[in-house]
Amino acid sequence: MSDWTETYRPTTLSEVRGNNKARDKLKEWAETWDDHRDAVIVHGSPGVGKTSAAHALANDLGWPVMELNASDSRGADVIERVAGEAAKSGTLTGGESGRRLVILDEADNFHGNADYGGSREVTRVVKSANQPMVLVANEFYDMSQSLRSACETIEFRDVSKRSIVPVLRDICRREDIEFEDEALQKIAEDTSGDLRSAVNDLQAVAEEAERLTVDDVVTGDRDTTEGIFDFLDTLIKEEDAEGALKASYDVDENPDEMLNWIEDNVPKDYQGAELADAYEFLANADRWLGRVRSTQNYSFWRYASDNMTAGVAASRREPKGGWTRYGPPSYWRKLGSSKGTRKTRDAIAERIAEREGTSVGTARREIMPFLSAMTHHCKNRELTVRMAATYDLDEKEVSFVTGSGKSTNKVQSIVEDAEELITEQTVEHSGSAFFNASDSETDPEAETDAKADSPAGDEASQAASDGQGQGQETLVSAGEDGNSSSSDEPADEPAETGAPDETDDDQSGLNDFF
Amino acid sequence: MFKAIVSAETLTSALDSISVLVDECKIHLEEDGLEIRAVDPANVGMVDLSLDAAAFESYEADGGLIGVDLSRLEDIAGMAESGQLIQFELDEETRKLHIQIDGLEYTLALIDPDSIRQEPDIPELDLPAEVVLEGKDVNRSVTAADMVSDHIALGVDDGDESFYVDAEGDTDDVHLELTEADLIDLQAGPAHSLFSLDYLKDMNKAIPSNTEVTLHLGEEFPVKIYFGFAEGQGQVTYMLAPRIQSD
Numbered sequence: 001m002s003d004w005t006e007t008y009r010p011t012t013l014s015e016v017r018g019n020n021k022a023r024d025k026l027k028e029w030a031e032t033w034d035d036h037r038d039a040v041i042v043h044g045s046p047g048v049g050k051t052s053a054a055h056a057l058a059n060d061l062g063w064p065v066m067e068l069n070a071s072d073s074r075g076a077d078v079i080e081r082v083a084g085e086a087a088k089s090g091t092l093t094g095g096e097s098g099r100r101l102v103i104l105d106e107a108d109n110f111h112g113n114a115d116y117g118g119s120r121e122v123t124r125v126v127k128s129a130n131q132p133m134v135l136v137a138n139e140f141y142d143m144s145q146s147l148r149s150a151c152e153t154i155e156f157r158d159v160s161k162r163s164i165v166p167v168l169r170d171i172c173r174r175e176d177i178e179f180e181d182e183a184l185q186k187i188a189e190d191t192s193g194d195l196r197s198a199v200n201d202l203q204a205v206a207e208e209a210e211r212l213t214v215d216d217v218v219t220g221d222r223d224t225t226e227g228i229f230d231f232l233d234t235l236i237k238e239e240d241a242e243g244a245l246k247a248s249y250d251v252d253e254n255p256d257e258m259l260n261w262i263e264d265n266v267p268k269d270y271q272g273a274e275l276a277d278a279y280e281f282l283a284n285a286d287r288w289l290g291r292v293r294s295t296q297n298y299s300f301w302r303y304a305s306d307n308m309t310a311g312v313a314a315s316r317r318e319p320k321g322g323w324t325r326y327g328p329p330s331y332w333r334k335l336g337s338s339k340g341t342r343k344t345r346d347a348i349a350e351r352i353a354e355r356e357g358t359s360v361g362t363a364r365r366e367i368m369p370f371l372s373a374m375t376h377h378c379k380n381r382e383l384t385v386r387m388a389a390t391y392d393l394d395e396k397e398v399s400f401v402t403g404s405g406k407s408t409n410k411v412q413s414i415v416e417d418a419e420e421l422i423t424e425q426t427v428e429h430s431g432s433a434f435f436n437a438s439d440s441e442t443d444p445e446a447e448t449d450a451k452a453d454s455p456a457g458d459e460a461s462q463a464a465s466d467g468q469g470q471g472q473e474t475l476v477s478a479g480e481d482g483n484s485s486s487s488d489e490p491a492d493e494p495a496e497t498g499a500p501d502e503t504d505d506d507q508s509g510l511n512d513f514f
Numbered sequence: 515m516f517k518a519i520v521s522a523e524t525l526t527s528a529l530d531s532i533s534v535l536v537d538e539c540k541i542h543l544e545e546d547g548l549e550i551r552a553v554d555p556a557n558v559g560m561v562d563l564s565l566d567a568a569a570f571e572s573y574e575a576d577g578g579l580i581g582v583d584l585s586r587l588e589d590i591a592g593m594a595e596s597g598q599l600i601q602f603e604l605d606e607e608t609r610k611l612h613i614q615i616d617g618l619e620y621t622l623a624l625i626d627p628d629s630i631r632q633e634p635d636i637p638e639l640d641l642p643a644e645v646v647l648e649g650k651d652v653n654r655s656v657t658a659a660d661m662v663s664d665h666i667a668l669g670v671d672d673g674d675e676s677f678y679v680d681a682e683g684d685t686d687d688v689h690l691e692l693t694e695a696d697l698i699d700l701q702a703g704p705a706h707s708l709f710s711l712d713y714l715k716d717m718n719k720a721i722p723s724n725t726e727v728t729l730h731l732g733e734e735f736p737v738k739i740y741f742g743f744a745e746g747q748g749q750v751t752y753m754l755a756p757r758i759q760s761d
Contacts, residue, residue, distance in 0.1 A: 065557075066555070095707070096735070096758050
């Protein structure tokens with residue numbers, strides 16, 4: 001048996017039900033297209049007849065149709081080649097004056113790598129189109145501002161129960177199905193504005209029953225997806241462990257996303273010990289997700305789900321109530337906004353790791369914090385210069401480690417001095433080879449330079465020139481001397497706690513240049 | 515029922531001329547030969563191909579319809595060395611096509627023809643100008659235009675009795691004129707239309723350089739490109755919708 005939503009798809013605009021206003025607007029848009037030459041965005045909930053209306057329109061006007069929908073791959077190149085060409089060319093029958101309707105379905109949904117650059121290309125095609133284009137979308141605001149402002153807009157509203165029932169009745173008559181009017185009412189009610197679902201439901205129920213009664217409709221109840229916000233309410237405030245788990249089955253999010261949602265919103269209602277318990281379970285869930293990732297065994301998802309839903313619900317100790325403003329997870333947004341910072345951090349860590357013979361992870365976790373503390377706000381200028389020279393850091397990176405502004409004179413002069421230092425050392429190293437001397441000449445110069453530039457680093461530079469073995473002491477004294485009260489703590493801490501083992505790593509690096 | 519033996523060259527040229535526009539197509543297995551009609555996803559280019567039974571070494575069919583993945587079939591045809599023969603036999607039960615090249619046997623799963631884009635109706639067009647030229651001149655025109663632009667104007671000068679090709683780039687222009695002496699035949703009429711070079715380039719790939727090509731042209735109308743292959747026992751007609759000249 002064929003799909004009724006296809007069999008009874010409207011072939012002309014006058015058969016499109018509900019949304020009479022939008023329908024007339026669409027028709028008017030098409031008829032006046034030669035004057036305004038704008039594309040149109042048709043948006044509204046799923047199943048209200050947007051795509052059907054577009055096809056019916058083309059059929060009414062006798063225009064050939066070019067359609068791209070989400071089942072095609074829609075990368076920038078495909079859109080340019082297919083939609084772009086269709087929008088710029090005349091038709092095979094009418095030549096240049098022939099009109100073709102270009103329908104871009106699900107224009108708000110460009111997914112992943114397959115559709116890379118798609119949405120931007122759509123905007124370009126729309127702006128240069130010589131043929132009428134209809135963009136069909138569910139979420140108007142998921143499309144870019146530039147695309148929205150380049151198009152006219154027509155909204156399709158949910159189809160009212162009053163309009164759905166006659167459609168169902170008409171189909172029943174044509175399919176020769178006996179029915180109770182209330183059964184149709186019930187179907188229309190259950191599908192809340194989604195005409196396509198209503199037709200699907202009708203077909204599902206009718207396949208089983210000779211005569212359609214209200215009771216049949218109840219048995220043919222359809223699965224509905226529960227919104228994530230409602231689910232959070234259920235999970236955090238209402239259900240017990242079992243109930244929360246069952247409720248999660250109806251939510252259309254994968255466990256990774258769901259974890260982010262829960263983790264971000266649980267602290268808005270849970271407090272103290274119960275919150276700690278909830279996070280314990282969330283941590284478990286996260287560990288299971290990690291196992292899924294490393295083993296690719298997706299059956300582990302069930303343990304992740306158990307933990308994040310049942311676990312969190314079971315941790316609740318106080319009854320919750322009222323209304324809470326839940327929000328979308330900030331995880332991806334944070335990742336996005338910290339992308340630049342993380343890139344800088346990793347670039348520095350890579351260089352440190354190479355220099356010190358550690359892993360990048362160790363450099364990042366165990367060396368960089370100490371460097372950061374020791375060179376806080378470039379207080380210990382001389383040390384900062386040496387660090388910049390050792391790891392070949394530029395302004396941005398020095399500012400990242402020290403926390404000073406990137407464009408400040410302080411940071412810029414440090415980088416300049418570091419470059420000088422590198423040049424000197426190169427000369428020094430090669431010096432003995434080529435000139436057989438000059439150690440004694442370069443050293444004092446460097447010392448006086450450093451002194452003149454930074455009184456704070458005085459002692460350090462002296463100590464540095466004093467002896468190599470005392471590098472450790474130098475750093476500590478420099479930290480103590482040079483730091484104002486605010487930076488005291490971070491500077492001291494590494495010297496005290498980290499010095500015996502961890503700081504050894506970076507010391508060896510700095511020592512090379514003492 | 516479908517059983518045929520064909521030379522690798524003939525099959526390859528037939529497939530190549532279709533695959534420039536579509537990835538999948540329907541093949542009509544008529545009693546007197548193969549028929550393929552297809553239109554590209556953008557609805558801009560169309561191809562109509564027929565390959566007479568005489569082009570085959572042997573041919574038996576009774577009007578079936580199959581759907582094929584063209585790149586698959588091209589790959590298989592590519593396995594044959596030049597001069598080798600390719601045998602086809604359709605298994606109606608399993609809807610699979612058995613292909614044999616000497617000792618090599620390949621069973622190709624067919625595509626449900628209903629899932630392939632509908633075949634176009636061939637539009638009746640009254641195109642006033644007709645130009646007959648050699649394949650290599652088409653190639654030269656397209657290659658020259660491709661240096662400067664992504665579109666090309668084809669036209670016939672009514673007074674001078676010549677066929678011309680214009681391409682305007684951002685900075686450089688190309689103009690190529692072929693007079694009656696350069697052409698095999700010319701029926702002058704008012705004709706000037708703009709076309710996408712991407713399509714013409716692809717179609718050009720399928721045109722053998724030593725063949726006679728007939729162009730039908732009009733004012734801001736589609737172009738019809740006709741040529742034969744397999745010693746005249748195969749015919750290809752391309753149609754290409756014009757670009758709209760933006761103001």
